[in-house]
Amino acid sequence: MVTKSLAAKHKIESLDDRYHKLQEGMNDLKRKSAQAKLDKKELARDLATYESNFSERYVLRPSLISMLTGVGGIRKKMQMSGKYNDDGDWVFTDGSELGTQEEPEGRVGILKNSEIN
8 A cells, every 4th residue: 555655656746747847848938939029020120220221321212213313304305205015025116106005014114104204
């Protein structure tokens, strides 16, 4: 009888130790998961600021707008327009041809009227 109660006591202690180890492991995983979520948010913030800082540092937006305006002015002076030819290539015309072709969906022309005008 004493042997059975000692064996039962030993088994209970063993299960209790195992439970505590598993509980510690779960708590550690929860801490790591929370830390990973915080790291992910921090990285997302950093990546968002890199693009903004690059643009501000090299004054990209004003430069691109001035280039687009310049190209638009040249295009208007030359009365050029563009369209797709039969091969699907974007070509410039001198504006003397009547009618214009719409750009096929999914294709982007070099210059679009909406971007220049």
